[in-house]
Amino acid sequence: MKLEEKQLNDRDARLVISDVNPPLINSLRRALIADVPKLAIEDVEFHLGSIGSEDEDKEYESNTPLFDEIIAHRLGMIPIPTDLKLFNYRDECEECGGEGCPNCTIIYSLNKKGPCTVYSGDLNPVGEANLRVVDDLIPLVKLEDDQAILLYATAELGTAKKHAKWQPTSGVGYKYYPVIEIDADICDNCEECVKACPVDILEFKDGKVTVTDIETCTLCKSCVDVCENGVIEVNGLDDKFILRYETDGSLAAEDTLQKSLEILDEKFENFVNMVDEI
Ligand SMILES: [Zn+2]
Structure with a gap:
């Protein structure tokens, strides 16, 4: 070849x-x-009730024009930068047994008060700043006056066999x-x-x-x-x-190709081993 x-x-x-x-x-x-696996947001924890503001004496309602499910779905589709050497599948993670740890998950926080449009770039990685999302201008929801959103979103590795949000290409x-x-x-x-x-x-x-x-x-x-x-x-x-x-930016095109070839290699090797065992 x-x-x-x-x-x-x-x-x-x-x-x-x-x-x-x-x-x-x-x-x-x-x-x-x-x-080829990539990271995508899988769990979202929405804050319920009022949200205070530090710089102004005002209480905001934790309320948006969209259902939480729709916002969670939109968050899931945002490309998350993925270094395949650093992350394990959460359900196979030996460090935490699937609980969630820095080896298998990234946590993002989102805290915005209206009136404004909330974009993907408003997500802040908790801990490492270099894990910021790759596209800043994907609109998520528009907030009216007195509305606010506060949430924590957890990204983990997956493949498109389970959901298209884990499809890097x-x-x-x-x-x-x-x-x-x-x-x-x-x-x-x-x-x-x-x-x-x-x-x-x-x-x-x-x-x-x-x-x-x-x-x-x-x-x-x-x-x-x-x-x-x-x-x-x-x-x-x-x-x-x-x-x-094309890739969605979560992985570089070359890394995606490398990984797909590694996966094919592994599959054929497993197949050869199975034939040998007959
Ligand atoms: Zn873990």
Whole structure:
């Protein structure tokens, strides 16, 4: 298997993978979606009753226009920065036996008084400041005058097999590597294919039709359909693929890929061991 990195930054990845087959690349796609763990808020403890203010002599009602369940759900969907080397699954944590400790949970506090809009950036990690959420401007709820919210939210590791809030990636997909062949000897240079291409990757240059960016080709074959002489052939290679995905920022694209490969490796190893035991 060969891996060519076209783009690999914090949140986006575009990779060309060759010497591989569709089932294997599909396993990688599935691992990227459902097997790579990340942190997400799982428990939320809302303060009930009145909330005092330190700087003004005023009492606020612990009240918002939304049900607590809706706010808890929104909190669950906020991307939490995840270092997979530092955290254990809470239910497997040997330090605390699942009670919750710094090795398996992060606690955030939220304390806002209206009128205002409460954003994800208002969540404060209890303890380590470097665990602040990655996106500050995700709106959670609008508070009116006299309304306030005070809560503690606990994030823990999970995978998307249990809930989509633990899915670090989105838009995970691959396509067959495209190949466009144009027989220049028969081509009458009518340029119909250039006009028909929806992604504009064909151009007429130096007396012939050329391909400008093969990896953008969607294999739609519009060029083949309009070519009256039948000189264009478009095919996808079934041993070379373009894999693309994004992350929500909780994990870097490279770390997500590393982890998914580790997980696949472990699964295949377990399978080999099981076969050996037969
Ligand atoms: Zn623990």
